[in-house]
Amino acid sequence: MxxxxxxxxxxxxxxxxxxxxxxxxxxxxxxxxxxxxxxxxxxxxxxxxxxxxxxxxxxxxxxxxxxxxxxxxxxxxxxxxxxxxxxxxxxxxxxxxxxxxxxxxxxxxxxxxxxxxxAEKAFIGKDVGDLNPAPWPINGKGIKAHWLDHSLLMCQGPEAVMATTKFFEEVFDFKLTEQVTAGPDGSLQAATWLSCSSTPHDIAFVAGPEIGLHHIAFFLDGWNDILRAADVMAMNEVKMDLTPQRHGITRGETIYFFDPSGHRLETFAGLGYFVQPDMPVVTWDEDHLWRGIFYHTGQEVGAFTTAYTLAAYK
Ligand SMILES: [Fe+2]
The missing domain is CATH 3.10.180.10 (2,3-Dihydroxybiphenyl 1,2-Dioxygenase, domain 1)
Known part of the structure; x- marks a missing residue:
């Protein structure tokens, strides 16, 4: 199942x-x-x-x-x-x-x-086909995102993060890969990253004031593609809230930016690491939250935790 x-x-x-x-x-x-x-x-x-x-x-x-x-x-x-x-x-x-x-x-x-x-959705196939395919489509546009990689959802407070994380672990058999702990003795989960595959995360949850969508991430191959993607964004005056950087959490190489409606998107590159069922959970404590998110600067960035898309319902 x-x-x-x-x-x-x-x-x-x-x-x-x-x-x-x-x-x-x-x-x-x-x-x-x-x-x-x-x-x-x-x-x-x-x-x-x-x-x-x-x-x-x-x-x-x-x-x-x-x-x-x-x-x-x-x-x-x-x-x-x-x-x-x-x-x-x-x-x-x-x-x-x-x-x-x-x-x-x-x-x-x-x-x-x-x-x-x-379980079922109409099939179209990759743009490069599946018989003797080219490694990438020569006529691709823009940053040539490979695929929808993951999403981070905002939950109302750590209790909602913890309940949802438990649900994904116990009902959906996802593996908790990383967490940010907070509160007395780090007893609360302020954010969690969960995997149903071999990648560091397929979905993540973070505590905030309202339920919503923090970002939608698309996969790119590697660091050079991230740099090129940032160039494409600059040429098109796309609003970024993070230029290319590494995540401590998941080790991904990343850019955060916005679509024209203000939805935050991400380009996530690199494998990060290979998740096995017995891999220990990686923990970031409250004092290292920003190092976990923006590994190089380790500093809070703008409205990263306060600006996000709300759910269409309460
Ligand atoms: Fe992400």
């Missing part, structure tokens, strides 16, 4: 045409579906399913839902029972209710975020 990977993010954006231009020409994604109401579905060149981002035209830039993919359709029935036995209500949406997907098992996480699981 396996959750295999992150599938897609569904967000509201302010100007759909500006967003289309940004995600196509700067991120290097392609629109694969467009609904009558203007909603856009996009994929990266190295992804094979039909989309990993849903952009809905709106008057508010907010977060709707996040979805992960499971291995088999029957996993949804097994997980429904396991989740409900844990005390969390679920709803099974019929095939097609979420665009181009099979059945979707939806729920509210302990944090309050809407979380979806699905």
């Amino acid at each position: 396996g959750i295999t990977r992150i599938g897609h993010l569904d967000i509201n954006v302010l100007d759909i045409n500006e967003s289309r231009d940004y995600y196509e020409n700067i991120m290097g994604m392609k629109v694969t579906r467009e609904d009558k109401d203007g909603t856009l579905y996009l994929k990266c060149w190295d992804e094979w399913d039909k989309y990993s981002m849903i952009l809905r035209p709106s008057e508010e830039a907010t977060f709707n839902r996040i979805a992960f993919k499971v291995r088999n359709d029957s996993d949804l029935d097994d997980l429904k029972k396991k989740i409900e036995d844990y005390g969390t209500p679920t709803t099974m949406l019929p095939a097609g209710e979420i665009a181009d997907c099979g059945r979707v098992l939806t729920m509210k996480l302990p944090s309050g975020h809407t979380f979806d699981l699905y």
Whole structure:
């Protein structure tokens, strides 16, 4: 009964045409579906399913839902029972209710975020194909993001982070890889990073005042690609709140920047490290929080913890 990977993010954006231009020409994604109401579905060149981002035209830039993919359709029935036995209500949406997907098992996480699981989504294939493929698409645009890598969600306080982390460990069999501890004797988890694969994180949670979306990260190969991506962003006057740097937490090489609606995005490069089930949990204490986030400077950056996208619901 396996959750295999992150599938897609569904967000509201302010100007759909500006967003289309940004995600196509700067991120290097392609629109694969467009609904009558203007909603856009996009994929990266190295992804094979039909989309990993849903952009809905709106008057508010907010977060709707996040979805992960499971291995088999029957996993949804097994997980429904396991989740409900844990005390969390679920709803099974019929095939097609979420665009181009099979059945979707939806729920509210302990944090309050809407979380979806699905097994089937329309297949398109990588832009380079799967027979004698080129290593990258010669006609790719912008930073040529490979794939949706992970997301960090904001929870209301450490209690919500801890409850949601426990849920992912006990119900979804994710592995806790890193944590920031706080409070008396470090007894609280102020932030956690969890993996369902071999990478340092597929999802992360951090404590804040309101539930929301802190950032959506896209994978790039390595440090040179990060440098080139920052050049592309500068040429296009993309607002950044962090120029290229290394994370202490996860060891990723990173840039934080914003889309035209103010959603924070990240380019995350490098393997970080290889996660095995018996790897010890890495802990960062409160005094080393900023070293964990921005390893080189070790200093707080601007509105990093206060500026983020709120959920479209309370
Ligand atoms: Fe990240």
